Amino acid sequence: MPLAARRRSATAALLAAILAAGTARADQLGTARNRLDQANAAAQRHRAAAAAAARAEAAAAARRQGLLTQEIAANAALRAAEDKTAEIVSRLADLATKTEAARADIEASSAAIAPLLPIIIRLARRPAATLIAAGSAPGKAAEGALAMQGMTRQIAARARTLQAAQQRYTALSLQLHDQKTRLVAAIARQKAGDAALQAAIAATTAAETRAGRRRYAEARQAAKAASQAHDLVGVINRLKQARAAAAQAAAARAAAARISPSAPPKILANAPVAGRLIRAFASATATGPATGDTFAASPGAVVSAPCGGGVVFARPFASYGKLMIIDCGAGYDFVMAGFERFDVSVGQHVEPGQPVGRMPAFDAHNPGNQPRLYVELRHDGKAVDPAERIGAGTANR
Numbered sequence: 001m002p003l004a005a006r007r008r009s010a011t012a013a014l015l016a017a018i019l020a021a022g023t024a025r026a027d028q029l030g031t032a033r034n035r036l037d038q039a040n041a042a043a044q045r046h047r048a049a050a051a052a053a054a055r056a057e058a059a060a061a062a063r064r065q066g067l068l069t070q071e072i073a074a075n076a077a078l079r080a081a082e083d084k085t086a087e088i089v090s091r092l093a094d095l096a097t098k099t100e101a102a103r104a105d106i107e108a109s110s111a112a113i114a115p116l117l118p119i120i121i122r123l124a125r126r127p128a129a130t131l132i133a134a135g136s137a138p139g140k141a142a143e144g145a146l147a148m149q150g151m152t153r154q155i156a157a158r159a160r161t162l163q164a165a166q167q168r169y170t171a172l173s174l175q176l177h178d179q180k181t182r183l184v185a186a187i188a189r190q191k192a193g194d195a196a197l198q199a200a201i202a203a204t205t206a207a208e209t210r211a212g213r214r215r216y217a218e219a220r221q222a223a224k225a226a227s228q229a230h231d232l233v234g235v236i237n238r239l240k241q242a243r244a245a246a247a248q249a250a251a252a253r254a255a256a257a258r259i260s261p262s263a264p265p266k267i268l269a270n271a272p273v274a275g276r277l278i279r280a281f282a283s284a285t286a287t288g289p290a291t292g293d294t295f296a297a298s299p300g301a302v303v304s305a306p307c308g309g310g311v312v313f314a315r316p317f318a319s320y321g322k323l324m325i326i327d328c329g330a331g332y333d334f335v336m337a338g339f340e341r342f343d344v345s346v347g348q349h350v351e352p353g354q355p356v357g358r359m360p361a362f363d364a365h366n367p368g369n370q371p372r373l374y375v376e377l378r379h380d381g382k383a384v385d386p387a388e389r390i391g392a393g394t395a396n397r
Helices: 003-125 127-132 138-227 232-258
Strands: 275-279 293-297 302-304 309-317 321-329 332-339 355-358 372-379 382-384
Touching: 003 138, 003 232, 003 275, 003 302, 003 355, 309 332, 321 355, 332 355
Parallel strands: none
Antiparallel strands: 275 293, 293 372, 302 355, 309 321, 321 332, 332 372, 372 382
8 A cells, every 4th residue: 555545544434533532532521411410400409409398397387386375365264264163163162061051950850850751641541530549638628629729730830841841952953963964064165176276386386396307307308319410610609509499588577577466575464374363472381481372273274384495394293283384484493383285395385374284174073173384483493472473364363
């Protein structure tokens, strides 16, 4: 082959090799760019989903806070119904006492008239024969007749007393049954309203938790997709986008917090439970002056937080039963005992007026035995009058 031809052939082969190598590098670059674009797109999608989940979480938190405020307001309104329930319980105790007295009157009247029943029956059948059978002289018979008349009047009076006692017992029994029926209905209405509100709060809390989990999962996926992108410019852009998304989510949470209902008052204006005060602070007791207030509470009544603060103790303690302590700040601690159940737990922050527990239910077999809530306020460890914090206007002091 001539030299020129060989040179042209070598040049062609070299050019083909160069073109093939260039094509391979172009394919590799295209593949790398495609993978980078896919990783960037995946990270963007996950970041958008995380931001949406953060907004949903903030909205659910705002709804939960709104429902909590609604619960506090509803609990305040419920106090009127619970006060009426407490009045019914007092009437039940009074009716039970009167009914027992009426029953005792019936038994006493029945016992007094029982020995006279044979004489009453005999006089009713044969009044003359009864006197003649005595075998007395006419004068004595006349005296006997007069005595019989007096005895008859006495028997009639006792019969009227017995009849009146029976009528009074019947009327009181009907009133007692009516008051018990009203009490059961009132307690059922209270429970139904509270159950609906608690269900709404539980639903919004669950939604908030689900949104938080979604936000966390999407953030992890976004971080995983971002780690697959090795282009410096892409990484910088993704960091900027992540900061913008975080700022947007924070702004959404702040906006949701701003539209939440107005905050409740910081101090409860009345007693923490519906009922009446039966022993005030410093009252004389067998062991010395009382160190707190004791309330005869409405059966099943809601117990409200007397102040805002953290729950530091909530469990049975010695003879107090179920006892709760709320740290109100500034050295003040509220101690409350006598719960049937707790609705909050240790470490939880509560607001003034927020329901924290329930009192025991009404005992139909012992109407006079109302549930009792003991309330003690301590400042720097020393017992002080609870009226300093919960007021005296609605506590029947």
